[in-house]
Amino acid sequence: MAEPHHPDATTGTAPTGTTATAVDPDPFESYERARPLPVGRPWVVANMVAGLDGSLAWNGQVGALSSGTDRSLFVRLRGLADAVIVGAGTVRAEGYGPVKLPTARRAQRSAAGRSEVPPLVVVSRSLDFDWDQPLWADDVVPRPIIVTAGTAPAARRAQAERRAEVLVAGEGTVDLAAALAQLRGRGMRTVLTEGGPTLLDELVAAGLLDELCLTLTPVFGGDPLTMAHRAHPAERLSSFTLEGVVRTGDELYLRYLLRRPEGGPVP
Numbered sequence: 372m373a374e375p376h377h378p379d380a381t382t383g384t385a386p387t388g389t390t391a392t393a394v395d396p397d398p399f400e401s402y403e404r405a406r407p408l409p410v411g412r413p414w415v416v417a418n419m420v421a422g423l424d425g426s427l428a429w430n431g432q433v434g435a436l437s438s439g440t441d442r443s444l445f446v447r448l449r450g451l452a453d454a455v456i457v458g459a460g461t462v463r464a465e466g467y468g469p470v471k472l473p474t475a476r477r478a479q480r481s482a483a484g485r486s487e488v489p490p491l492v493v494v495s496r497s498l499d500f501d502w503d504q505p506l507w508a509d510d511v512v513p514r515p516i517i518v519t520a521g522t523a524p525a526a527r528r529a530q531a532e533r534r535a536e537v538l539v540a541g542e543g544t545v546d547l548a549a550a551l552a553q554l555r556g557r558g559m560r561t562v563l564t565e566g567g568p569t570l571l572d573e574l575v576a577a578g579l580l581d582e583l584c585l586t587l588t589p590v591f592g593g594d595p596l597t598m599a600h601r602a603h604p605a606e607r608l609s610s611f612t613l614e615g616v617v618r619t620g621d622e623l624y625l626r627y628l629l630r631r632p633e634g635g636p637v638p
């Protein structure tokens with residue numbers, strides 16, 4: 372896949388405490404590295420973009436926060452994933468369609484024995500979707516996957532089963548660990564989550580987010596919607612280590628890994 376050249380990119384690696392200044396023709400090369408495989412589930416990478424005020428959207432959508440470089444990284448991360456997992460709120464707010472990748476990336480994936488594009492996995496209990504949207508069309512390959520809970524409304528579940536593959540994980544709400552275990556059972560090794568903030572918060576709280584790729588966009592004034600959408604503070608803080616920094620113009624691309632307890636295994 373042809374990636375844009377970023378002549379103004381500056382990369383740095385945080386753990387040494389140094390600021391690197393070497394110009395790299397592909398500043399996002401490190402994003403391509405193979406990830407470890409946790410026990411019983413895929414590696415989970417999140418890709419999010421936020422303004423300087425921490426806001427995730429403007430007038431309900433993310434587009435105004437995202438630059439051409441951010442969009443190309445968005446596509447590139449999709450190209451690495453075995454599945455793209457999103458909350459239903461994001462599908463509804465953003466009018467999500469099927470995952471699309473450039474021809475070269477599709478061919479590369481196919482040659483490696485993978486699906487040409489990763490399936491979209493949507494987490495929802497309500498199953499309240501506009502089934503006329505292109506995401507649910509009969510000719511979408513691979514079929515989208517909906518992960519829902521055992522108590523999801525029966526009539527909507529029957530409708531969902533006509534439009535997507537439906538997995539059940541958990542009863543009253545989706546048990547994300549169980550959902551990820553099912554994806555691993557299908558051979559998935561790396562999944563990308565594109566949020567939104569409700570799903571992301573649950574993944575972090577459950578210790579299921581391994582890596583966060585965060586674009587910091589130099590704007591202020593977005594919606595009052597931050598990276599974690601929750602009613603109460605989490606029971607504990609989750610810590611991350613800064614694995615890499617890329618600067619393009621006034622934007623920062625930050626890559627964080629979840630900090631596990633000293634010597635603790637990746638679960």
Ligand SMILES: NC(=O)c1ccc[n+]([C@@H]2O[C@H](COP(=O)([O-])OP(=O)(O)OC[C@H]3O[C@@H](n4cnc5c(N)ncnc54)[C@H](OP(=O)(O)O)[C@@H]3O)[C@@H](O)[C@H]2O)c1
Pocket residue numbers: 418419420421426427428431432433436457458459460461462464465494495496497498499520544545546547565566567568569570571573596600
């Ligand atoms: N800046 C960014 O990078 C970024 C990324 C993504 C989204 N966004 C923004 O975030 C906003 C949407 O936020 P959001 O919090 O609604 O998004 P979300 O996390 O995508 O969706 C929340 C919904 O996902 C489902 N869900 C999540 N966890 C579940 C669980 N454990 N069990 C069952 N269902 C579960 C529920 O759907 P049901 O209601 O169907 O049961 C829930 O209402 C939009 O404005 C969007 O533009 C920004």
